[in-house]
Amino acid sequence: MTMLKINDLHASIDGKAILKGIDLEVKAGEVHAIMGPNGSGKSTLANVLVGRDGYTVTRGRVTYNGQNLLELSPEERAHEGIFLAFQYPVEIPGVSNINLLKASVNAVRKHRGEKELDAIDFLKLVKAKLKTVDMKQELLYRSVNEGFSGGEKKRNEVFQMAVLEPTLAIMDETDSGLDIDALKAVASGVNALRADDRAIIVVTHYQRLLDYIVPDYVHVLAHGSVIKSGDKSLALELEKHGYGWIESHADDQAGAATVSGAG
Amino acid sequence: MSTSATDISELVKREYKEGFVTDIDTDTIPPGLDEGVIHVLSSRKNEPEFMLEWRLNAYRHWLDMQEPDWAHVHYPPVDFQAISYYSAPKAKTDGPQSLDDVDPKLLDTYAKLGIPLQEQKMLAGVAVDAVFDSVSVATTFKDTLSEAGVIFCPFSEAVREHPELVRKYLGTVVPHGDNFYAALNSAVFSDGSFVYVPKGVRCPMELSTYFRINASNTGQFERTLIVADEGSYVSYLEGCTAPMRDENQLHAAVVELVAMKDAEIKYSTVQNWYPGDEQGRGGIYNFVTKRGACRGENAKISWTQVETGSAITWKYPSVLLEGDNAIGEFYSVALTNNYQQADTGTKMVHIGKNTRSTIISKGISAGHGQNAYRGLVKILRGAENSRNHSQCDSLLMGDRCGAHTFPYLEVKNPSAIVEHEATTSKIGDDQLFYCRQRGLSEEDAVSLIVNGFCKEVFKELPMEFAVEAQALLGISLEGAIG
Secondary structure, eight states, X not given: OEEEEEEEEEEEETTEEEEEEEEEEEETTOEEEEEOOTTSSHHHHHHHHTTOTTEEEEEEEEEETTEEGGGSOHHHHHHTTEEEEOSSOOOEEEEEHHHHHHHHHHHHXXXXXXXXXXXXXXXXXXXXXXXXXXXXXXXXXXXXXXXOOHHHHHHHHHHHHHHHOOSEEEEESTTTTOOHHHHHHHHHHHHHTOOTTXXXXXXXXXXXXXXXXXXXXXXXXXXXXXXXXXXXXXXXXXXXXXXXXXXXXXXXXXXXXXXXXXX | OOOOHHHHHHHTOOOOTTOOOOOOOEEEOOSOOSHHHHHHHHHHTTOOHHHHHHHHHHHHHHHTOOOOOOSXXXXXXXXXXXXXXXXXXXXXXXXXXXXXXSOHHHHHHHHHTTOOOSGGGSOTTEEEEEEETTEEEEEOSHHHHHHTTOEEEEHHHHHHHOHHHHXXXXXXXXXXXXXXXXXXXXXXXXXXXXXXXXXXXXXXXXXXXXXXXXXXXXXXXXXXEEEEOTTOEEEEEEEEEOOOOSSEEEEOOEEEEEEOTTOEEEEEEEEOOOOOOTTOOSEEEXXXXXXXXXXXXXXXXXXXXXXXXXXXXXXXXXXXXOSTTOEEEEEEEEEEOTTOEEEEEEEEEEOSXXXXXXXXXXXXXXXXXXXXXXXXXEEOTTOTTOEEEEEEEEEEOSSSOEEEEEEEEEEOOTTOEEEEEEEEEEOOHHHHHHHHHTTOOHHHHHHHHHHHHHHHHHTTSOHHHHHHHHHHHHHHHOOSOO
């Protein structure tokens, strides 16, 4: 069943068109990789899907489990099971990681009409999930992301994702700045979440992450539109030839997209 | 990403839930201030001669004083002749003898504020003195306290019943000519609480005073005096609210604390006077002098304040560390929203040897709010091995508010260690968005961040009040919430 359907999506930041007609369909159980050079619109797409301020959708539709996603507030999207692993997780001094997570779990449960978890059940859940991303327990009690290393921040994102068990997880360049051990830990955390009723969108610049999180589909973004889609072998070809190769192959398409974007 | 200042300003709109007026017959003397008014005031209260003399001295002193202008606050001049200096609900007797004598309207008022005065409904372990405009209307648990030897009563009653204690301590920490507003208070103070904890007694319950301004065109000038004799302990809390009115009302209080050898006083304030409306109309001018003296060795005084109300707050709860090894603490959360202004902080004066002080100040500014921390740490020549640690953190919401820090250090003894840390941070749109992406509403996200910022101070409050303070901050910053 189609979970996420994006039709002709155009979006701009401060009046500057970034996405120029994205079409994408994601079904439950699938893992999609979105690749592309810097400035191609990958992160913009991720941010539009979670409803971040400052991104204006100028055209197109996004439906998520049959409803118009673009009408929902960011928190409503979260309640509906959409999770973004941030590219740059923000620090929140004074708020402990575990407190935020508890508020978060209970906000989602409340939305589903479920009872709030008590402290004991919550801790049990959290401790089990810590293991899946190999994260140090002490990070639970530190302020959200404050003083975390780059790797710890990314692990923390995947850890939150593991606890919240989203329906649609979007990973925005989760691999950037990670050493190989952290990369493996993050990937194994994500792989543990692969399930028939869950979809994952992995936004990445490099093929490297896809050695560990093997996608069902790969889409290449350039100048704000999808210029090529394929299976995981597309990522390997990109790795070999670089983005220049694919952009020159897709010149006609990209040119057309630019014109339609400006119009 | 665009900076959505408008979103944040929506968020910090507040609703003042204590802004109602109680319709009650009052005995109010006409506006204006002269020696005649002080005579009237003193006689209404059946005060002994020494009290009248003390008031008149203060008044004469006040006439020669200038209103201070050094604080980082701005307001039109106060017309002291336009204020009524005494307003009290009409009572059948001189003062209520028991709760049965209290006008039911007053009991209702306090119930509406969440302060039930019927003892069976009270929080276990908290005694309350309720001050309505110029008089105390009820004091609970007096019997339980007197069994322990603790005196907890309205100040006016203490003047009549325990004149020797009042005479011994009144004005010994804040002299009647200390500053402009303290002098005015000394001349016209109406009521307040008096506490005396005898030697070696640990006060069996929390004491609290609940101040309510109700009448218009009046000022509230309460005076509180707490004496903890050798080796005793007391924890005291005050709360304050007022109706919503377009004009400003003056609240000029004086609080004096005396902690003798080995005694400890913990004084907590949750201040929620009417802050004025979104345009900055109305609200209370909260010009207060609070000071404690650690008179003996090992005495300890700890001030904790959560200041969310008032149009203008001007107060510096201070500690004079006279005895060796004395400890002074100041924990503060001050919130300014809309057009509120706060200039608050503390003075820690180290006189004895090995004295220690801790200052933790958290300022939150939102809307057009202006928030200043002003603190003095003074180490006198004889204060060998004294230590101070100060931490002043400011949190800004939006880009039209201000935070200011004015630390003053005067160190006359080379063995002293004085540390000062300050930080300024801003609740960013990216922080709010992060929380919302995790499923929290904007309001809950703000509340989580603000409470996180304040938790070092909240943990100093007695349990019940910590919960109240958190809720209050939530309300004060609540906005678009329907």
